[in-house]
Amino acid sequence: MIEVINVTKRFDTFTALDHVNMHVKKGAIYGLVGPNGAGKSTIIRHITGAYRQDEGEIRVDGQPVYENAAVKAEIAYIPDDIFYFNQANLKDMMRFYKNMYPSFDTELFERLHECFPTIQKKRAIRRLSKGMQKQVAFWLAICCRPKLLILDEPVDGLDPVMRRQIWSLLMSDVAEHGITVLVSSHNLRELEDVCDHVGILHHGKIVMERSLDDLQGSVSKIQVAFDSEELPVMPDGMDILHRSSAGRVHTLIIRGKQSLIRTQITSLKPILLDILPLTLEEIFIYELGGAEYEVKDILI
Amino acid sequence: MKSKISLFNKAVWKRNVTGGWGLWSGLLLFYILVLPVSLYGSMVQMIRSNVVDKPSEAIYPFMMVDNLWRMSFYVPIFAIAALFCAMYVFSYLFTARNSNMMHTYPINRLSLFVTNYVSGLAFLLVPAVLAALLTLAGGASLGVVTGEVVRYYMLWILTAAVENMFFYSMAVCLLMFVGNIFAVPVLYLILNFLYIGCIVILESIVGMVCFGLESGSLFRDSVNVLTPIAYLADVGVRALVYDRMDIECELVRMHVLPGYFVAAVVFVLIALAAYGKKHIETAGDVITVNWLKPIFRWGLAVCTASLGALYITLVFDSKSFVLLICSVIVIGAAAFFIAQMLLERSVHVFTKKRLRECAAYSVMICALYMALNMDVLGLEKKIPPADQVQAVRVSGAVELLSDDPKRMDWVHGLHSQILASRKELKRAWKEDTMGWSVSIDYLLKDGSTFRRSYRIPETNEIFAEIKEYSKLPEVQLEQMFGIHYPNVEVYGGIFEYYTKDGAYSGSKRISQTQANQLFEAVKEDINNGRGATKLEQYEETASTQTDTSIGNLMLELRDEAGFMSAQNYYSGLSQYNSSDLAKDGEVRIEVDQRYASLLEKLYELNILEKEKEE
Numbered sequence: 001m002i003e004v005i006n007v008t009k010r011f012d013t014f015t016a017l018d019h020v021n022m023h024v025k026k027g028a029i030y031g032l033v034g035p036n037g038a039g040k041s042t043i044i045r046h047i048t049g050a051y052r053q054d055e056g057e058i059r060v061d062g063q064p065v066y067e068n069a070a071v072k073a074e075i076a077y078i079p080d081d082i083f084y085f086n087q088a089n090l091k092d093m094m095r096f097y098k099n100m101y102p103s104f105d106t107e108l109f110e111r112l113h114e115c116f117p118t119i120q121k122k123r124a125i126r127r128l129s130k131g132m133q134k135q136v137a138f139w140l141a142i143c144c145r146p147k148l149l150i151l152d153e154p155v156d157g158l159d160p161v162m163r164r165q166i167w168s169l170l171m172s173d174v175a176e177h178g179i180t181v182l183v184s185s186h187n188l189r190e191l192e193d194v195c196d197h198v199g200i201l202h203h204g205k206i207v208m209e210r211s212l213d214d215l216q217g218s219v220s221k222i223q224v225a226f227d228s229e230e231l232p233v234m235p236d237g238m239d240i241l242h243r244s245s246a247g248r249v250h251t252l253i254i255r256g257k258q259s260l261i262r263t264q265i266t267s268l269k270p271i272l273l274d275i276l277p278l279t280l281e282e283i284f285i286y287e288l289g290g291a292e293y294e295v296k297d298i299l300i
Numbered sequence: 301m302k303s304k305i306s307l308f309n310k311a312v313w314k315r316n317v318t319g320g321w322g323l324w325s326g327l328l329l330f331y332i333l334v335l336p337v338s339l340y341g342s343m344v345q346m347i348r349s350n351v352v353d354k355p356s357e358a359i360y361p362f363m364m365v366d367n368l369w370r371m372s373f374y375v376p377i378f379a380i381a382a383l384f385c386a387m388y389v390f391s392y393l394f395t396a397r398n399s400n401m402m403h404t405y406p407i408n409r410l411s412l413f414v415t416n417y418v419s420g421l422a423f424l425l426v427p428a429v430l431a432a433l434l435t436l437a438g439g440a441s442l443g444v445v446t447g448e449v450v451r452y453y454m455l456w457i458l459t460a461a462v463e464n465m466f467f468y469s470m471a472v473c474l475l476m477f478v479g480n481i482f483a484v485p486v487l488y489l490i491l492n493f494l495y496i497g498c499i500v501i502l503e504s505i506v507g508m509v510c511f512g513l514e515s516g517s518l519f520r521d522s523v524n525v526l527t528p529i530a531y532l533a534d535v536g537v538r539a540l541v542y543d544r545m546d547i548e549c550e551l552v553r554m555h556v557l558p559g560y561f562v563a564a565v566v567f568v569l570i571a572l573a574a575y576g577k578k579h580i581e582t583a584g585d586v587i588t589v590n591w592l593k594p595i596f597r598w599g600l601a602v603c604t605a606s607l608g609a610l611y612i613t614l615v616f617d618s619k620s621f622v623l624l625i626c627s628v629i630v631i632g633a634a635a636f637f638i639a640q641m642l643l644e645r646s647v648h649v650f651t652k653k654r655l656r657e658c659a660a661y662s663v664m665i666c667a668l669y670m671a672l673n674m675d676v677l678g679l680e681k682k683i684p685p686a687d688q689v690q691a692v693r694v695s696g697a698v699e700l701l702s703d704d705p706k707r708m709d710w711v712h713g714l715h716s717q718i719l720a721s722r723k724e725l726k727r728a729w730k731e732d733t734m735g736w737s738v739s740i741d742y743l744l745k746d747g748s749t750f751r752r753s754y755r756i757p758e759t760n761e762i763f764a765e766i767k768e769y770s771k772l773p774e775v776q777l778e779q780m781f782g783i784h785y786p787n788v789e790v791y792g793g794i795f796e797y798y799t800k801d802g803a804y805s806g807s808k809r810i811s812q813t814q815a816n817q818l819f820e821a822v823k824e825d826i827n828n829g830r831g832a833t834k835l836e837q838y839e840e841t842a843s844t845q846t847d848t849s850i851g852n853l854m855l856e857l858r859d860e861a862g863f864m865s866a867q868n869y870y871s872g873l874s875q876y877n878s879s880d881l882a883k884d885g886e887v888r889i890e891v892d893q894r895y896a897s898l899l900e901k902l903y904e905l906n907i908l909e910k911e912k913e914e
Binding site: 011034045048049050051052067068069070071072073075077079081082083084085087088092095096097099101102255 | 306309310311312314315318319397398399402403404405406407408409411528545580581836
């Protein structure tokens, strides 16, 4: 759905995006993560067609997005800092979106009022709280019936109940209409529950891009205990990213297939062997921790 | 999914109209107040004060000209309204948030630009047209709408449309290069006065540094089409013959409107091209285009330095070149970094790169001033070749206006002599030595003018020569009776009486015969060296501190070739080639004891004595 090919963007002497390559499949929920200033919002503004890249190419559904109104009509975007016209209320904005987006669903708009009961349609949006303004943005974006939904730090400012409700709305939209979602956040814990693909942007470069399943399948957390307190010599070729001990129990983070790791460790006759699931946060720490990346900035 | 090119976007248009109601309704209210309401008020007032009986009589002149063609009132309103409308419809360009979002909507820039441009233009034009039509309808109901009235209303609508479009397009164009909401009005004002501002600055620089070039020496007609807000105030319709129901009008400068329309189109095309290439991330920046930033930085530095240096030299009343150059460097460098701070929106601008650039600026500005001071361009030394001169005028110590080759040769020689003594005179100028100013104006054959002004110390031999020349009888007579003397005919006059205290005590009409006799007497006095030159009169008044004049003799004369005299300010060189030069003129002679023949004749004709006895 989204192809970002070798994109570079400079702001005067500062290179915000440095030969970025990124691919988002149709129907995927792609989490774009990275520390503050990594270039997440910049790449999103390129994908939404607001910015023009200095080099490279950006395609959405196979078409260049910049200055392409037809492509942009399929995209709904919720920025971190939401824009509404001065003095506009929800009805005004709805009318604007209805005239702007050919696929705007007025019936859905009316139905969704049940999900956002606290929002008064005739109240100026600027007078609403930040969280409520965000709800309005979601309301309008969903009603545009987009093929691609782009969210920049989407649930900041929402209370936990509304967060859950919004994600649930989005998930049902993804399931029903197969929309693609690109969501940017610096919060890995939040993305872990919703994303199926993840890309890490750091210093204007995509340093890793994989499906969550691949990531979780490629690194394992092993808790193992042997008769002796000492950890025996591990088999050759085993890629141990991290090791720690507490008495006779050793915790190992090992890169590789789980089945192979289990076979290899079982051959050492452990008295305890447990393979635990890794959080996204842990995966990034162990995958990138040794590669001079400031992972601590990603994990907050 | 190829994008279809659509030039107009309904959503943006509706949004602009509903969101901008304050602007267009305000303009509509304004035009209604100044057109139909004002018309009705004037009519009621005139009827109430019994100036006229019928409403139609009261309303007709207002319909024709009074109400409609106060362009000096309307033009600033057009300019300000155009700025506000442009700022409103393109307001999203001032902040990154709004700008980013507007450009993510499914609309391309061409469509967004066209829709916004049309919206703003409609805000400006629709209220004006509606109010004009409403006034016309009001006039029609009172029966005062003639074909001529309709014609002038259509012309007004056309004029207002072109002028509004021009100012609006200029503001829109500016908005494509300026992204800061506070910078836009300032730069819009500067843009409106850019030409005249540049001239003032250039002339102040030249006037400070170059000998003989004072304000107005390089450019005489500062307000022209390039200062639209001032120039357009004179475009319109003017009443020539004004009688309540019989008004004859003329079109003034209306021929410039197509030019302004073309300029508006050019502004729009530039704006559109700039918008197409605009980087949205520059929203909020004072200057959004990189290539303009050095121009802004250097321009601000040069202008501020020149004006600042002018202020410093005036405050210290000094013509010292060292003080001038020091002021230019210090003020210029400060302005340079202030400009950079505005561009970067940060005070941390003292980088090595900028310090080097500022040093380069200082060297260049010094070089410019040095070059002017050393007259590298030859501005000080320049005298128009004699074969290119139509006429000359000398003012100051001597008043001379002539197209006689003999006189022009003398002026040319005088100018050469002044330039030959340039160093000495320049020193005296800088030291403010007592002297007389002498301005020399040349009217060249191509219609242009050339002016230089000097201060000649009284002790200088050039001053003595000027004094001698101005005493020559033929020079005096030509300056008094016009450049075509002796081909003039005196046909009357007035004698004004003064008391011994110098107070006006009445006047007497003089017949043609008497006037001719007095004319002959004046000529006789001057030919016999009894006339007083301007210098002599001034010196006498200054030394005696008393006014010795007995009265003023005003002779009315006719010059079939057109009367032009150095004494007459309004018939100077600017009128020389005028086709409708007035043939009738008036010569004023301050009569004192020196004019022996004239006094005798005045007594003989009982003009003076008789009145004295009374």
